[in-house]
Amino acid sequence: LLYFELLIITAISLLFSSFTTPILSSIFTIVIYLIGHVLWTFNEFKHRLVEPVINFISHFIYYILPNLEKFNLKNQIVINSEIKPFFVFNSILYAILYITALLILTILIFQKRDFQ
Amino acid sequence: MKIKLLIPFVIAMLLVVFVQYSYDSRVGYFTERDIFFALPSGKTLKILSFGNQSFLADMIFIWSIQFYSTYHYKNRFDFVEDIFNIITDLDDQHKIAYYIGSIIMTLEAKEFHKAIKLLQKGSKNMQHEWVFNYESAYIAQKYLKDYKLAEKYYFKASKNPDAPAIIKRMGAHMVYMSDNLGNAFNLWMEIFNNAESELEKNVAKNHLYQIKFEMDKRLLEQKIRSFKEIYDRFPIDLSELRKSGLINQIYKDFDGNDYLYDSRQGKIKAKKIFRWKKYL
Numbered sequence: 001l002l003y004f005e006l007l008i009i010t011a012i013s014l015l016f017s018s019f020t021t022p023i024l025s026s027i028f029t030i031v032i033y034l035i036g037h038v039l040w041t042f043n044e045f046k047h048r049l050v051e052p053v054i055n056f057i058s059h060f061i062y063y064i065l066p067n068l069e070k071f072n073l074k075n076q077i078v079i080n081s082e083i084k085p086f087f088v089f090n091s092i093l094y095a096i097l098y099i100t101a102l103l104i105l106t107i108l109i110f111q112k113r114d115f116q
Numbered sequence: 117m118k119i120k121l122l123i124p125f126v127i128a129m130l131l132v133v134f135v136q137y138s139y140d141s142r143v144g145y146f147t148e149r150d151i152f153f154a155l156p157s158g159k160t161l162k163i164l165s166f167g168n169q170s171f172l173a174d175m176i177f178i179w180s181i182q183f184y185s186t187y188h189y190k191n192r193f194d195f196v197e198d199i200f201n202i203i204t205d206l207d208d209q210h211k212i213a214y215y216i217g218s219i220i221m222t223l224e225a226k227e228f229h230k231a232i233k234l235l236q237k238g239s240k241n242m243q244h245e246w247v248f249n250y251e252s253a254y255i256a257q258k259y260l261k262d263y264k265l266a267e268k269y270y271f272k273a274s275k276n277p278d279a280p281a282i283i284k285r286m287g288a289h290m291v292y293m294s295d296n297l298g299n300a301f302n303l304w305m306e307i308f309n310n311a312e313s314e315l316e317k318n319v320a321k322n323h324l325y326q327i328k329f330e331m332d333k334r335l336l337e338q339k340i341r342s343f344k345e346i347y348d349r350f351p352i353d354l355s356e357l358r359k360s361g362l363i364n365q366i367y368k369d370f371d372g373n374d375y376l377y378d379s380r381q382g383k384i385k386a387k388k389i390f391r392w393k394k395y396l
């Protein structure tokens with residue numbers, strides 16, 4: 001699963017590289033990596049927020065940004081808890097779909113660039 | 117071309133949302149469970165922070181607040197000492213980390229000794245702050261009921277020139293609570309004589325009243341028992357005790373009034389009662 005996480009990070013890095021400088025691209029990628037690992041907090045927000053607009057924003061951020069914590073099974077392994085196949089396959093499918101979306105977006109942005 | 121690509125993008129994102137939604141609906145995010153994580157030591161993180169150790173300490177501190185607000189992590193207190201040690205190793209002037217860390221350790225984890233240890237680390241690293249010794253003393257007093265330890269930290273805090281006067285009074289009160297009445301009386305007398313306000317004088321006076329009463333009560337009741345052994349009865353009043361030669365003066369309370377004497381039970385009482393020790 002960590003390999004799939006790496007693939008997502010690479011796709012994010014490619015996306016940023018298509019429209020910004022290498023330094024900014026690496027900074028943005030690191031930021032997304034960090035957010036991706038704490039995205040579960042938005043999941044908590046969306047359960048607790050009453051205001052519909054803010055709730056929608058919270059939902060939107062939660063689903064649009066990559067949830068990288070789902071590829072992290074270290075906790076379950078250390079505490080010896082059961083890892084269900086559903087979660088593994090779901091995570092892999094999520095990674096494939098997310099990478100596909102990112103690559104399409106990268107191509108779209110790349111096509112708009114004027115190299116002359 | 118653009119629309120041709122836009123449609124698969126939207127479909128892919130919708131599927132991402134669907135997959136994540138199906139994942140979330142089967143995961144018990146809020147069910148109680150254990151958690152494991154590993155952080156490098158404060159020393160290593162200091163190197164990894166490239167000179168931004170205060171910033172990193174702030175980041176870990178904010179995360180720790182979030183972590184300790186996640187109540188479904190059953191074993192979260194297993195890491196409490198390490199987490200706050202890492203933060204304070206990274207930034208040894210992080211006053212709030214010492215303070216909040218000790219509050220979490222005391223009120224939630226019930227790890228009182230660990231809380232005092234963290235506060236003492238703060239006191240060592242920030243010697244101009246009296247609050248760490250004050251908090252250590254409070255934990256020792258309220259939760260450990262270790263009045264000797266509380267006394268030590270109250271007096272340590274009171275030596276700080278910025279410390280409020282109440283801290284010295286708390287220290288003197290701990291001396292009283294650990295049943296060292298002679299020393300407590302001398303300390304309160306010093307506070308009484310050097311009081312800077314009427315309030316402080318009155319507080320000291322109340323304590324002196326109580327301590328003097330307890331000292332006199334112990335002595336008088338012992339003499340009353342001796343009287344009973346000799347005469348097979350309690351003395352009629354305290355002057356009879358003096359006449360018998362067992363005491364050489366009539367003891368009075370701190371206000372100069374006579375004590376109340378119960379000749380049927382041979383017990384001494386004071387006019388004013390301060391119940392600082394519940395067993396009295």
